Amino acid sequence: MDRTIHDVARLCGTTSRTLRHYDAIGLLPPSRVAGTGYRYYDDDALVRLQRILLLRGLGLALPEVQRVLDSEQDPVTALRAHLDRLRDEQNRLSRQVASVTWTITALENGDPLMAETMFDGFDHTRYQDEVEQRWGAAAYAPGDAWWRALSAVDRETWKRRVTELGAAWVAAAERGTTPGSAEAQDLARRHCAWLASIPGTPGHGTGRPAKEYVLGLGEMYVADPRFAAHYGGEQNATFVRDALRVYAEGNL
Amino acid sequence: MDRTIHDVARLCGTTSRTLRHYDAIGLLPPSRVAGTGYRYYDDDALVRLQRILLLRGLGLALPEVQRVLDSEQDPVTALRAHLDRLRDEQNRLSRQVASVTWTITALENGDPLMAETMFDGFDHTRYQDEVEQRWGAAAYAPGDAWWRALSAVDRETWKRRVTELGAAWVAAAERGTTPGSAEAQDLARRHCAWLASIPGTPGHGTGRPAKEYVLGLGEMYVADPRFAAHYGGEQNATFVRDALRVYAEGNL
DNA sequence: CTTGACCTTGACGTTACGTCAACGTCTAGC
DNA sequence: GCTAGACGTTGACGTAACGTCAAGGTCAAG
Known part of the structure; x- marks a missing residue:
């Protein structure tokens, strides 16, 4: 027996x-x-x-x-819950397969492994988490897949836009423009429009970035030396922050 | 810095x-x-x-x-290998989703959770692993999904065939038939045909079970009391084994 | 009685960290 | 200079489900 x-x-x-x-x-x-x-x-x-x-x-x-x-749980209920988990895992896997596939083709096309130079050192997607944690913007799930999905031409266009915008900010700041001036406010408008065009930005899709997010970013431009450096120093970054704040308060 | x-x-x-x-x-x-x-x-x-x-x-x-x-491995190569693993995992998940889904509907239709009584206690799929390990049949990946996928009618038909075959073996054994007799060899032929019809059986699809597998099974009918009991004792099981061996040597 | 097969408990390894615990270091304000 | 509080350190345990030794006791056959 x-x-x-x-x-x-x-x-x-x-x-x-x-x-x-x-x-x-x-x-x-x-x-x-x-x-x-x-x-x-x-x-x-x-x-x-x-x-x-x-x-x-x-x-x-x-x-x-x-x-x-031990009959503490209905088998069907347990299996249904399990099925949900399995489907979640399937979705996760699908996304990962897509990412890996995309990265492989990108590498084969001679792209560098990383987009660490994307935005010329001005990668908001890399800092959104921090903005969220420190200034409480809405939760979202960003990623740089959208950037890697752009064509080389699109990327160049994008980079040029970023560079132009940054240069305009620096020029205005150096000229002694005030944050509330029409020129500064126009730059702020363009800046917000640009932010809104980035997938992952809170408010992306509505045409304008979330107010709290813009305020948080402005603070970070000043607080983080990497961002501040992009604008040629903390002085200029402070100007950008103030201009954005004025714009956000009045328009977002 | x-x-x-x-x-x-x-x-x-x-x-x-x-x-x-x-x-x-x-x-x-x-x-x-x-x-x-x-x-x-x-x-x-x-x-x-x-x-x-x-x-x-x-x-x-x-x-x-x-x-x-550290440049010890090409990124593309590594990612490709990873992609293969991801796809394997996807396949595994798909199969598991199918199994869980099937089990849920089976439970809802009032089927018992297990098919432990399937084949009337004569479930080869449950012993294939052992046969493989002990007698070296070819590797395969069985499972009872195919059985659970059968309709109730099909299952009854199946069970009846199994019961009839078992009864015929027992009858022949009790009558004192010799393993090499025409009657025993005909039973062995039917038995092998039946085995071949089970998905997961080595040789399934070729119309006849693998010779080594049949020899191994015959040994197990004798060695395992659960199988021996199905034939009414070790004596009868030995008869079945010998008849199968003769058939296998001559026909497989 | 021996030999070999089989059994036991105990403990470490696996993956990529999370989460204390206990304790040292830095910085800003008094 | 002192102190509080924030931040740093190492060390250790926990995670899921076992695989894999290691050291030593048990059983059945010859």
Whole structure:
């Protein structure tokens, strides 16, 4: 009647280590334990093991298997929840496959591995997380896939726009323009329009960036030396921030 | 120039713990370590971190990221291999989704959770692993999905065929038939035809089961009390085994 | 009684960090 | 100079589900 641990393992296509594990976590105690410590399993235990292995084969975690077999949870409910997780995982995988595929073709076209020079050191997507954490913009899930998806020409166009905008800001600041001036406000308008065109920006799609996000970015332009450097120093960055603030308060 | 660990973490959207981990495994040593043990990172380290995070985001394991960044492996090659793994995982997930979906509908139709009574306790699919291990049949990947996919009518038909075949074996054995007799050999032929019809059987699809597999099964009918019981004891099982052996040697 | 097969518990390794714990360091304000 | 509080350090455990030794006890056959 009673089988040894290895016999049971072979019969069910698993290992004795697994059975000991299931005993250790209380999932499948042996039907009998001899004085020597030897584990013995009867037919009921075999049936339970079959069920465990089937559910595990469907991808359920062991604690969940246990809840189902001990009738603490409806099998159908558990499986439905599991199905949702599986679909999430499928989506995640699909996105990852797309990203990897895209990166491979990009590399084969001679693109550098990274877009670390994208935006000429002015990569907002790399700082959105920080803006969000420090100034509480709405949550979003950015990424640089959209940038890598652009054609070389589009990228050049984009970079040129960024460079021009930055140069205009610097020029206005050096000239002593005030943040509230018409010129500064026009730059702020262009800046916001540009921000809104970046996928991942809070407000992207509505035509204008979220107010809190713009205010947060402005603060960071000043606070972060990398951004400040882009505008030729903290002085200029402060000017940009103030101009953006005025614009945001009045228009966003 | 040099940033503290937490600043770098915030800038790149990760955590200081992660940076310490990358230091510990030699993936990203700080550019400078003060006498106090404090870690400081320069711009080069930031760039490397960006690359690490991008590759990690694509799903590469850290040792692989390290090999790529240290130019020990071509990025495209690594990504292609990774893509293969991702596709395998996608396939696995698809199959699992199908299995879970099927199980859910089966449960809703009132089927018992398990098919542990399938084949009336004569489930070859449950023992194929053992046959393979002990007698070296070809590798295969069985499963009981095909059985669960059968309609109720099909299952009854199937069970009846199995029962009839078993009864015929028992009858022949009890009558004292010899393994090499025409009657026994005809039963062996039917038995092999039946085996070949089971998806997962080595040789399934060729119309006849693999010779080694049949020989192995015959041994198991005798060796395993569960199978032997199906034939009414070890005596009868031995008869079945011998008849199968004769048939297999002459026809497979 | 021996030999070999099989059993036991214990413990470490796997992946990429999260999360304390205990304790040293830096900086700003008084 | 002192102190509070923020930030840094190393060390260690936990995660999921076992695989894989290691050291040593048990069982069945010859």
